[in-house]
């Protein structure tokens with residue numbers, strides 16, 4: 538019997554897996570430089586956290602959650618996103634009682650039972666950053682900049698930034714009512730009509746052309762903002778402009794989670810087909826209260842690692858698919874005794890701070906040298922019976938094929954010198 542990874546999931550294997558690690562690091566680096574601390578939360582939480590935090594009417598909660606009852610009878614859900622968990626952790630540990638904003642970043646897998654296709658998986662990876670407990674347009678701008686820097690750090694040039702505001706609890710109800718009135722007059726199917734009553738903003742996000750065609754004259758949130766939201770949004774935009782970040786105002790950008798207020802944004806890449814969002818986020822001033830905490834105005838984002846890799850591929854940034862240098866030195870023992878000695882030598886090299894591997898299994902010289910080549914090592918160490926008797930080893934430069942005999946006792950120092 539042979540197994541396959543479940544539908545909508547896949548394995549990262551070398552050499553690509555190295556790219557994924559590097560992408561996670563590069564996306565997180567700007568946030569770390571800005572003083573964001575690392576947080577790690579469980580992969581599963583109480584189902585109610587997401588139901589209340591992300592919102593019952595969202596696709597994520599209503600259709601896509603991996604929910605099960607554990608052996609203790611609790612309803613548990615594999616996290617579909619990181620923000621609700623981070624807010625829960627901040628509240629649980631009282632981090633919001635200290636210096637504000639609380640700045641945190643995370644990196645982890647998320648689970649959504651989605652229709653699997655390119656760029657849309659059931660198990661995917663996000664790097665996220667959240668700043669909790671401050672209402673300050675500079676904080677929104679900071680986060681947007683950090684994400685933009687993350688993409689730039691990977692050499693991506695085709696990432697576009699879309700920005701919008703969704704208003705606040707003062708002005709949103711008026712807008713919502715105006716939008717509902719407009720939508721109720723349209724020719725829409727039953728499910729969409731139901732959505733008008735529960736979450737009318739989501740109707741704006743309907744991708745079907747027959748729906749989009751009717752939405753042309755829909756009221757826009759920007760025309761219904763209160764004075765405070767208007768000023769706040771103008772300041773975010775002006776800070777972005779001042780720091781040289783290009784963006785497009787997208788009054789239709791609503792995002793798929795219910796907790797957003799004011800600033801929302803998305804990073805899109807045109808080389809990805811329909812799943813073009815490589816990252817997104819926004820302000821969520823009411824989320825803490827939605828899950829039983831105090832008022833804690835906050836803002837954050839999550840960047841999709843898998844889609845970022847696809848974007849890099851689309852820009853030809855992954856053209857070199859070779860393994861690269863897996864190790865610096867590769868040992869080629871010839872014979873049983875040489876194998877024992879090589880094992881100790883490779884251990885010595887590793888302890889000296891070099892990266893080293895050796896040929897395992899009974900391979901002849903040819904097979905072992907092939908392994909050396911594949912490892913990407915700069916040097917091979919060939920150890921035969923005659924070398925052992927002379928307490929020496931053959932040091933072969935794999936780029937020039939030049940070979941020199943060096944004493945076994947000195948080889949670690951010699952190699953350290955070559956790589957320093």
Ligand code: HAM
Pocket residue numbers: 617618619620649651656657658659660661662663665666667793794814815816817818819820821836837838839840841842843844
């Ligand atoms: P989101 O827009 O649902 O936001 O996800 C953020 C990013 O995760 C997306 O832009 C996309 O790159 C990636 N992503 C989402 N779903 C999938 C999938 N099925 N397959 C592959 N990649 C995917 C959030 O999750 C919010 N928690 C962001 C946030 C943080 N807002 C405030 N703070």
